[in-house]
Amino acid sequence: MATVTDLDGQEMPPVSPARRRFGWAWVGLLPFFLFSLAFMFLPALYLVVGSFRNNAGDLTLQNYEDLQTGIIPGAFLTTIEVSLVTAVAGGIFGLLLAYSVILGGLPRFLRTALMTFSGVASNFAGVPLALAFIFTLGQLGFVTVILRDLGFDIRQTGFRLTSKFGVELVYMYFQFPLMVLIIAPALEGLRRDWREAAENMGASAYQYWRHVALPILTPSILGTMILLFGNAFGAQATAFQLTGGTLNLVPIIIGSQIRGDVLHNPGLGYAMAMGMVAIMAMSIGLYSVLQRRAERWLRS
Amino acid sequence: MSLGGGGGGTSSIPPWAVMRYITRRRRPEERGRRGGIGNPFAWLIFVLGALYFFVPLVGAFLHSIRTRPDIFLAYRQVLDDPKFFLGLGYSFTIGVVTILISLLIIVPTAYWVRLKVPRLRPFVEFVTLMPFVIPPVVLVFGLIRVYSSRPIVLTATDFGSDLLLVCAYVILSFPYMYRAVDTGLASIDVRTLTEAAQSLGAGWTRILLRVIFPNLRTALLSGAFLTLAIVIGEYTIAVFLARTAAFGPYLSLLGRSQPYTPAAVSLISFGLTWLAMLAIAFLGRGAQTRVQVAGAR
C-alpha cells in the first residue's frame, strides 16, 4: 500500500480502498435475509417441491396438468373475477372516501376517525366479518327483515349473501379501508400550490382534477388497485364462512387440498398455490413499477 | 415503493382559519365556489361510507343482544369466560414478542438499506412483500414440514411451537413493519442525522438506539399496532400449530358452540382495537408519519 504524506511531509495512516468497503456492506442485511430464508423461503420451497410430487412421493408434472381439469380453471376465473371487481370498485369508492376527508373540507376529527377505523376494518376479515354481514343481510338479518316489513323483499331480486355478488359486497369491507389508507398519503402529496397554479391559470375545479390531479394520482391509484386485487385474491376465511365452501375460490380449494378435507391431493394444492403465487408476484411487480413512477412525480 | 405513509402534510392553514374563510360573508360572484361547510359531495360520500361500515356492526350488535331475558347475556358470558382473557392474553403476549423481534430485525435492516446499500432496496422490498404472496395455510404447512424433522425439531414441544408461531408472525408482519419504518425513515433525513451523530462520536448501537428509534416513534407505533391486530385476529397458522390457546382459534370455537357470543366477542375486539388505534393517533399527533397500511385475508 502506498504511503500518503500530507503537506507538511508527515506520514498519514493508510486508508483502505473504497472498493473493499462497499463489498461488505450487505453483511448488515444478513440477519434479515437469514430469518426470511429460515421461516419463509424454506417452507415455501416445500410448496415448490411439493407441487412436483404426487401422493406416492414421486416427481411428476401431473399436478400442473391437473390444474387445467375439473373445477380448478373455473376457480381461478372466479377468484380473478371477484378480486378484479372488488379491486376496481373498492379502489374507486375508497379513493372517494379518502378524498372526502382529506380534500373535501370535512372536520378534522372525521379524518382521524376514518383513518383509525380503516386500520381496524382492514383486518376485520374472516369469521367476524362474515357473521356480521349474515346477521345484517342474511335470511334473518335485521336489514332484510326491516326491508321486508317495508314491503321490499330483497331475496326476490335474487340477492344472496352466498353468491359471488354477496362475497364481493362483503369483501368491500376490507377493500375500502385498504384503499383509503394507502391512497391517503398520495392525496396529501398533492401540493396546494399545484391547485393554486391551476386556479391562477383559470382552471375550474373540474379542469384541475381532470388535467392535473387525477393524472398525477393515476399511478398511485392503479398501483393500489393492484394491491387490492392481490389482497382479495388471497382472502379465504371470509368467503368460506359466508358460503360454506360452495363458492369455488382458489385459496379455499388450496386449503382443503392441503388439509386433506376433500380429495386430499396436497401436490395439487401446492401446484394451485404456485399458480396463485405467480399471479400475486406479477401483481406486486406491476405495483412496484407504478409506485416508482408515482414517487417520482409526487416528489418533484 | 410506498405502501402508505408519507411525509409532510399539505395544509399549513389552521382549521379555524379555514372555517372562517368558508363561513365568511360572500359576494354574489363568489357563491358556488365552495358550497357551505365542507363540500356537499364529500359529505354524501362520507355518509354513504359510514352507513356501509356501521350497518353490519349494528347487525352484529343486534344479534348479540338477542339473548333473553338478559340482553347483555352474551357480553357477560364473554367477560366472565376465563378463556376470553386467556386467549386475549396469550395472543397479546405473542403479539408483543413478535413486535419486538420484528423491530429488532426490521429497523436496523431498513436503516442499513437506506444508508449503505440503497441498490439492494428493491430486493429487500420484494422479500418483505413475499408474505402477501404465500397463502398462510401453505406457509404453516411448510413450516411444520421443515421444523418437525431433524436437525431442528420445534413442533414437538409447546415452547417450540410457540416459537414457531412467533417466527411465522414476524414474517407476516414484515410488509407492514418495513413499510412503516421505511416511510418513517424517509421523512426524517437519516443520512444527515447519522452523520451528525457520527461526527459527535456516536457508534452504531448508540445511533440506532438514541437517534433513530426515538425519531421513528410514530412509525414504530403504527407498525407495531397493526402487527398486534394481525396477531390477535389470526387463525389459520395458530390452528395448524395446535395453538388453541390463541384468540383466533378461541373465537372460531366459540362460533361453533354458541349462537350469540361470537358476535359479542368480535364487537368487543373491534371496539378495543379501534380505541387503541385512536390512542396511537392521539399519541402521534404532530409527528410527520402517519397511520399505516393493513391488509386482510
Place this chain on the structure above:
Amino acid sequence: MSFLELTGVQKHFGPTVAVEDFNLAAERGEFVSFLGPSGCGKTTTLRMIAGFEVPTAGTVVLDGTDITYRPPNRRNVGMVFQSYALFPNMTVGDNVGFGLKVRKRPSDQTKRRVHELLELVHLGDKMDRYPYQLSGGQQQRVALARALAFEPEVLLLDEPLSALDAKIRVTLRHEIRAIQRQLGITTVYVTHDQEEALSLSDRVVVMSEGRIEQIGTPFEVYNFPQTAFVASFVGTLNVLPAVVVDSEAGGLSLAGQSFRIARPVTARVGSTIAVALRPEMVSLGERLTQDNNVRGTVVDVSFLGSIVRIRVAVTEGVVVTVDEFNEPTLVLPQIGETATVSFPAEGPLVLESIPVVDPDELIAEA
C-alpha cells in the same frame, strides 16, 4: 386612476392581524416590490391580489374593476410561485400552454404562443421535457413563461428566486426585469432580499408586521428612510445615540465628542436621539476638510470583496461601521488601534421619536 389599487386592505386570521391598512396605487407597467422580513404580510397581500386569500376589509381594484371577492380562476393575473409549482405530469410545453388550453384557445394558436414564450425565456428547445428533468433555474423560467402565456393583466411573483443558487439568482432577476420591461406588464414582486428589491423595482413597499413602513423609489427608501425599521432593514446602517447640545445649530454629542448635523433638531437640549449614518458616508482617518471627526478604537476589520468594512468603537457599545473601497494601496488598520472617523454634516439623519433600534437585535429576532 391607477391600474392596480389596494385600498384599506386588511387580513385577519382569527386574532392574528396579518395585514393592516395596506394602501397601494400601482401604475400600468410599473414594477413594485414588497420587501420585508418573514411574517411581515407581504406574501399574504400578494395572495389577496391573486385571490387565494380574501381580505377581511378593503378592496382590490384592477383596471377599474373591483376584484376583491372574485375567485382566483377568474382574475386574469399570472402568478409565479416560490416552489415553481409546475405540473409534474405535463411536459414543459403543456405546462406553459395550460392557461390557454383552459381558456379553450385553438391549439395552433396555443402552440405558437408556447413557442414564443419559451423563446423569450431561452428554453425553446426544452418544450418536450418534463419538469423533473430541469434545473431549478430552468423550472422557474418555465413557471414565468406559464404565468405570462395567457397575457395576464398583472404579474405576481412570490419570492421566485429564493430557492436558487446565488449566481443564478442574479442572472435570473435581470432576465425577469428585462422581460417585464419588454412586455410592459404591471408586476408585483415579493422578496425579503433587499438587493433584489432595490435593483429591480420602480418602487419598493417596505413592510413590517403587517404594516407598510414606507413606499418609495429604491433611491428614496435607501437614502431617506422614514422609520428606524426601514433604515435598518434596507442596507447597513449606523444608528447612534446622540445627546442634543444645541437644537438650533444641530449640535450633538456622541460619547462626549461633539459633532454637527446640517439641520436643526426638534428635540430639546439634553435628550438622546437616534441618528442614522450610512457606512459609505463615513471615512477612516482624520480629515480636516470634513465637518465631523470622531475618535475611537478599531474593533473589527472585514474584507467583503469590493468593500472593506471597519468597525470603530467610539465608546463601550457605540460602534460606527465604516465602509471603504478596496484598493491595493489601502492600509488596513489593526484591531486595537485608535482611529478617527469623519463624515459630513449632511450625512446623519435624525430618526425622530423612535427608540434606538440595534441592528444586532434585529438579527437575533430573525
